[in-house]
Amino acid sequence: MLAPGSQSYGNPAGDASMNRENLILGHLPQVYSIARQIHHRLPASVSFDDVVSAGTIGLLAAVDNFDPSLNVQLRTYADRRIRGAIMDSLRDMDWAPRYTRKRARQIEAAIQSAKQRHGRDPSEEEIIAELQISAEEYHKWLLEMQSVELECLEFTSAEGQNSGPLQFLSDDEEKWPSKIAERAELEKVLALALERMPKIERTVLSLYYYEELNLREISEIVSLHLSRVAQLRVQAILRLRSHFERVWLTPTTRKT
Secondary structure (H helix, E strand, C coil), X not given: CCCCCCCCCCCCHHHHHHHHHHHHHHHHHHHHHHHHHHHCCCCCCCCHHHHHHHHHHHHHHHHHHCCHHHCCCHHHHHHHXXXXXXXXXXXXXXXXXXHHHHHHHHHHHHHHHHHHHHCCCCCHHHXXXXXXXXXXXXXXXXXXXXXCCCHHHEEECCCCCEEEECCCCCHHHCCCHHHHHHHHHHHXXXXXXXXXXXXXXXXXXXXXXXXXXXXXXXXXXXXXXXXXHHHHHHHHHHHHHHHHHHHCCCCCCCCC
């Protein structure tokens, strides 16, 4: 049996088929590991099995297209293909109907309007008043938005590749003075937005994104119901989106 990460060429068809099967079986644990990492952040409506299936397709492509002459280990190459296949499958999913995304924009607009009205970050009650709906309806909106990709806090490199949260610079531009200054300014904007955010929302974000706790673990720490923690997380992200829309993005960089 071949060790994971190795591949031989020039074997008879039967041996090649067996080698391929061994490579796939040897790297399936890698698929499950990556799938668990990604699924941890997804809405409950997304099946773990679906994520694994997409990752397995990526693994098959990696094994079939791997070229050992490039001096890259199969595990490293497979990691990229597995993650790419999973992300492609998630993009194909219609996670949220159009009206849910519209409600997200309504909340962002209400946050901005209430902030201008009161001269500070609005409380949840003030956001609800701006929307002119009941608290029960507002909380329902927030729960529905668990399935919305909050992409406005995701930035892309010059090559169009998603670089993850709050990453502006592509690798070859990392040391450009203008880009270093841009990142420093962005960090200031983010720090100010977090500082002005209600403490409970800031705590939820910190525990979720920095401590990498799940919502159930956070609910136990802050002594709030799981659904309430989910609402607070979405509300906090929408606050950040609203803040960046107002402070950071210029009219030419705003998404239409």
